[in-house]
Amino acid sequence: MRQRSTFVFTMMAFGYAFLYLPIFSVVLYSFNASRLVTVWGGFSTRWYGALFHNETILQATGRSLLVAAMAATLAVAIGTLAAVAFTRFQRLRARPLLSLMTSAPLVMPEVMLGLSALLLFVGLQQWIGWPAGRGLMTITIAHTTFCCAYVTVIVQSRLAQMDESLEEAALDLGARPWKVFFLVTLPVIFPALAAGWLLAFTLSLDDLVVASFVSGPSSTTLPMLIYSKVKFGVTPEINALATLIVLVVTSLIVAATLVMGRRNANPLR
Amino acid sequence: MNGSGFNWLGFWNLVFSALVQRIGVLGRELRQRRGRLVVAGIPMLWLGLFFLLPFLIVARISLTTIDPNAQPPYSSIVTFTQGWQLELHFNLDNYRRLWQDGLYLSAYLNSLKTAAISTLLCLMIGFPMALGIARASTRWRLPLLTMVIVPFWTSFLIRIYAWIGLLKDQGPLNNLLLWLGVIDEPLHILYTNTAVYIGIVYSYLPFMVLPLTATLLKHDRSLLEAAFDLGCKPMRAFWRVTFPLALPGVIAGSLLVFIPAVGEFVIPDLLGGPDSLMIGRVLWTEFFQSRDWPLASAVAMAILLLIVIPTLLFEHLQARRGAQEARR
Numbered sequence: 001m002r003q004r005s006t007f008v009f010t011m012m013a014f015g016y017a018f019l020y021l022p023i024f025s026v027v028l029y030s031f032n033a034s035r036l037v038t039v040w041g042g043f044s045t046r047w048y049g050a051l052f053h054n055e056t057i058l059q060a061t062g063r064s065l066l067v068a069a070m071a072a073t074l075a076v077a078i079g080t081l082a083a084v085a086f087t088r089f090q091r092l093r094a095r096p097l098l099s100l101m102t103s104a105p106l107v108m109p110e111v112m113l114g115l116s117a118l119l120l121f122v123g124l125q126q127w128i129g130w131p132a133g134r135g136l137m138t139i140t141i142a143h144t145t146f147c148c149a150y151v152t153v154i155v156q157s158r159l160a161q162m163d164e165s166l167e168e169a170a171l172d173l174g175a176r177p178w179k180v181f182f183l184v185t186l187p188v189i190f191p192a193l194a195a196g197w198l199l200a201f202t203l204s205l206d207d208l209v210v211a212s213f214v215s216g217p218s219s220t221t222l223p224m225l226i227y228s229k230v231k232f233g234v235t236p237e238i239n240a241l242a243t244l245i246v247l248v249v250t251s252l253i254v255a256a257t258l259v260m261g262r263r264n265a266n267p268l269r
Numbered sequence: 270m271n272g273s274g275f276n277w278l279g280f281w282n283l284v285f286s287a288l289v290q291r292i293g294v295l296g297r298e299l300r301q302r303r304g305r306l307v308v309a310g311i312p313m314l315w316l317g318l319f320f321l322l323p324f325l326i327v328a329r330i331s332l333t334t335i336d337p338n339a340q341p342p343y344s345s346i347v348t349f350t351q352g353w354q355l356e357l358h359f360n361l362d363n364y365r366r367l368w369q370d371g372l373y374l375s376a377y378l379n380s381l382k383t384a385a386i387s388t389l390l391c392l393m394i395g396f397p398m399a400l401g402i403a404r405a406s407t408r409w410r411l412p413l414l415t416m417v418i419v420p421f422w423t424s425f426l427i428r429i430y431a432w433i434g435l436l437k438d439q440g441p442l443n444n445l446l447l448w449l450g451v452i453d454e455p456l457h458i459l460y461t462n463t464a465v466y467i468g469i470v471y472s473y474l475p476f477m478v479l480p481l482t483a484t485l486l487k488h489d490r491s492l493l494e495a496a497f498d499l500g501c502k503p504m505r506a507f508w509r510v511t512f513p514l515a516l517p518g519v520i521a522g523s524l525l526v527f528i529p530a531v532g533e534f535v536i537p538d539l540l541g542g543p544d545s546l547m548i549g550r551v552l553w554t555e556f557f558q559s560r561d562w563p564l565a566s567a568v569a570m571a572i573l574l575l576i577v578i579p580t581l582l583f584e585h586l587q588a589r590r591g592a593q594e595a596r597r
Contacts, residue, residue, distance in 0.1 A: 018394070097313070
C-alpha cells in the first residue's frame, strides 16, 4: 500500500508540474528585459508599459470581450430554452432533432463549425443581402451557436435534478407557467446559468478557429492577433498580457472556490 | 317556465357555462401550446438556421468546381441555358481527389492515430492524478481539483505558445537536460509529432482528470479493503477492483480527449512540423491557402461522415446502455 501511495504522489507531482510549467514560464518571461524570448536580460516591467500603449492589442481585447459577453448571454438564453423544452415537455415531437442539434456541436471539430458558418453567411448575403459583410456580428452568431450546446448540457442536468414538485405546487396554487418559471425554476437553476455563462464566455474568448473563418477585415479578435504574432514572430507584450489573464482568472477562481467552499464543503457530492 | 316543467333557464345556464368552460380549457390549452411552441421553437429555429442549414450548404458547395475568378470562388450548380432550360452540374471530382490523393487519407489516419495515442497518454497521467485527488483528505480535495481546472480557464493559445518557448532547441528544457548531462546535443522536439503529443496531452489532461475523479469518488473503499483482507496484492487489486469500477469515468474522459483531438488545428499547426498532417489542418490549408472552397467542403463532408457521425452513434449507444443499466 505504501509503495503505491508513493507512486500516486510522484505522478501527481509530475502532472501538476506539467500543467503549470508553461504558465510559470510565461509569467517569468513577461518580466524579462530582453526582447529575445530565450535570453534572460534582467528584471523589467517594460512590456507591461508597452502593452498598455499598444492600441492594436487593446482594441482586439475589447472586441473579444464584447463578442464573448454577447455570445455568452445569447447562448444562455437559447440554451436554457432548449434545456427546458428537453426536460419539461415529455411529448415533444421534435425531441430527436433538438437533441441532435444540441449534442452535435460538442463533437464537431472547430474547423467544420467555422467553415459551415462562413458558407452560410456568404450564401445568405447572396440570397437575401443579410448579413452585409462579416464582422463582430457574424462572430457573435457563430459563437452563440456552438456555446448553446454547452449551456444546454449544464442547465439540463440541473433541471433534471431539480425537485419538480416545487413547480407543480406553484401551478396548483394558480401561477401561470411563465410566472412559475421566473419565480420558482429560475432561482433554483441560477447557479447552472451562471456556470453556463462563464463557460460560454471563456469558450468564445478563447476561440481562434471559428472566428478566423467568419471575421471580417476590421474585426480581428484577440486570439487571431495572438495567433498571427506567434506565427510571424512574437512580441514580448504577449507574455505580459498572458500574465494579466492568468492573474485575473486565478483570482476569480480562488474567490469563487472560497465562496463555494464555505457554502458546501464537498462540491462533488 | 310556464308549467311545462322544463327549466329552460337552468338548461341555458348549463349549456352556457359548459361552453364557457370548454372555451376556457381550449384557450388555456392553446396558450400552453403557444408557450411551448415559443420555448421549443426559438432554439430549434436558431440551431436549424445557424447549425443545420450550413451543412446543407457545405454539401452543396462540395459538389461545385473551384472558380478563382468568381466571388465567392466556386462555380454554381444551377445554370439556365437559353434563358429557361435548367441545367445541373454536379462535380464529384473533389471526392475523387480525397480518395485518390494519398495526402487526405494519410491525414485522416494520422489524426486518428495522434488522437488515440494522446488519449492513452492522458489516461496514463490522468488516472494516478485522479486517484490521488479522490483519496486526498476533504481539506485538500477542492484545492487540488481547482488546480486542475485553472489552466483550462486561461488562454489556450498562450499556453500552446508557452510550449514553443519551452521546447525550443535552445529552450529551458534542452538547457536543463544538457546541464544535467542527460544529452550531449539539443533534442529536436519542437515542430515534430512529439511536440504535438505533448501539446494535446497538456491541453486536454483536465478533461480526463475531472470525470475520472468524479467516478473514483463514488467508490466504496470497503471493496478494496475486502480485496486486501482476502490477500490480494495492491497491483492486482487495482486491476481487478479499482479500474473496472472506474470504467465509466475512463470512457467519458477518453471521449472528451479523443473527440476534440481528432479535429485539432491549432496544436499541429503551431507545434507540429510539415509532416504533422491532421485532417483539421488540411481543411484549414485548403480553405485559407489554396482558397479551394469546394475541396475544403468535401473534406468537411468526409469528416462528418467518418468522424462526427460515428462518434454521435457511439455516444447514443453509450447513453442508451447507461439508461438500461440504471433501470435494472
